[in-house]
């Protein structure tokens with residue numbers, strides 16, 4: 001572990017710090033476990049959040065982004081619908 005700020009991020013590759021299930025500290029590379037820190041504010045994707053790394057204690061910013069998916073593969077049977085019938 002080094003004392004330089006963002007040492008882990010600069011050591012790269014930077015994509016390892018992008019779109020993770022848990023934020024990764026850019027200083028020391030430790031995973032920031034949201035549950036352990038009760039950091040539920042990170043699930044607000046409209047803002048950038050400052051957090052303190054639980055491992056090295058330094059502050060870094062987390063940008064949150066949710067990804068939505070939509071499924072239509074499970075449908076209730078539409079028994080009362082007759083084929084070709086227009087509503």
Ligand SMILES: [Zn+2]
Nearest residue numbers: 025028053056
């Ligand atoms: Zn850290």
